[in-house]
Amino acid sequence: MSTKLRRGTPSIAYVCESCISSLRTSQRTPTSPSQHLRRLTTASAQPESRSSPSSSALDNSSSSSSAPPTALPSPSSFTSPSINTYLTTSAPSASQLLLADRFFAAGNPRFLFSSPTYRDFPATPAPEVAFLGRSNVGKSSLLNGLLGRTKQRVAHVSKKPGRTRTMNAFLVGPGEGGVRDVVVGLDEKGRKKVRKEPWVGAGGGNVVVVDMPGYGKGSRKEWGEEIFKYLSKRDQLRRAFLLVDAEHGLKDSDTYILNGFRANGIPHEIVLSKADKILLPRPRMPSPEAWQRHLAHMRHASEKVYDGIVRLHGGRGMRLNAILACSGEKRDANGKLLGMDALRWAVLQAAGLGAAQLEQLLPRRRA
Ligand SMILES: Nc1nc2c(ncn2[C@@H]2O[C@H](COP(=O)(O)OP(=O)(O)OP(=O)(O)O)[C@@H](O)[C@H]2O)c(=O)[nH]1
Ligand SMILES: [Mg+2]
Helix, strand or coil: CCCCCCCCCCCCCCCCHHHHHHHHCCCCCCCCHHHHHHHHCCCCCCCCHHHCCCCCCCCHHHHCCCCCCCCCCCHHHCCHHHHCEECCCCCCCHHHHHHHHHHHHCCCCEEEEEECCHHHCCCCCCCEEEEEEECCCCHHHHHHHHCCCCCCCCCCCCCCCCCCCCEEEEEECCCCEEEEEEEEEECCCCCEEEEEEEEECCCCCCEEEEECCCECCCCCHHHHHHHHHHHHHCCCEEEEEEEEECCCCCCHHHHHHHHHHHHHCCCEEEEEECCHHHHCCCCCCCCHHHHHHHHHHHHHHHHHHHHHHHHHHHHCCCCEEEEEECCCCCECCCCCECCHHHHHHHHHHHCCCCHHHHHHHCCCCCC
8 A cells, every 4th residue: 555645636634633643742753744644645646647638749648548557657647636735625537627727718818907005906706816925936927827828928927036016917717807998087178088997797707816926035025015915805815826936845935924824714725836847857758767756756845845834833724725736837748737737726616616617607619
């Protein structure tokens, strides 16, 4: 029986009581939280190659069932849930991942509003998710990937930390909404004076995604203050996605934000960003052997983050749903951005959109 940290499978609730007590007492052999989690979980990482929703663009062997049972999984058999850790929810199935991709492809992602202060946030009646993290951790790139806009970007990306200076909201999904002109009066020549106003149609079927300014290097104190106001006051906020660099792990400033989530009871997920630096460190696709090493490295990175979080207050009161891994820039052997479909599904789940609602919202596909 494998003792690996459970990947891509339904799993236990976050930080069980015995895990907490093993942190509190020293009677037992000391174990790290991730070791404890590994003891409790039994399923090993099973790449869902046979049920992968994507047909391979670079290597179509992923759908073949003729591979010998001893063959190592290769990059072409990769699916996002296999690099993720699900703590309170089940890993998405292949059909759910496909639905998530369809939702994000339905209707152009639309700019909604941009605000340097929380005070000016409009009341948009749609479920909202926010992307937070240190400056340069890859928030804007990830958001472009999430919205399927890696070429015609909607969010500004830069090597220089501190590029995003305002909180920027985008609307995604098949529902109505965007920016519209509202007549606010007449000018001295009798012409209509218009103001741009964000709006969201009453029919639902949309999610608002907010790109936050980064904290840390190149950031400003007032940005941090506004982020905290947003976290504590925004009723529409359904879940926060905290990006942590997959290579560098949790930093003190991240802990500060995690404490903010805890203080405000905000459900959240960790996204290990720039996961390609670990999984695809070279321009070429790795061999199956190298791929196994990279997967193990990725697993180790997420265990370290998990340990760090559990050590905060013994994990009590945290509302962590999952640790996902993602890249906003590099694609897997199936031609999809690494981990993006699973992130999309997590966003939709946060917004309360399940498979049944999505099937209704999305236009029927031709057989
Ligand atoms: N290798 C790799 N590089 C990335 C990825 N995402 C972003 N980058 C690079 O990291 C740098 C910062 O990216 P941004 O998306 O602007 O980061 P940000 O978190 O929005 O930064 P701020 O707005 O300054 O807080 C850019 O040079 C990107 O090209 C990724 O997934 N993989
Ligand atoms: Mg940015």
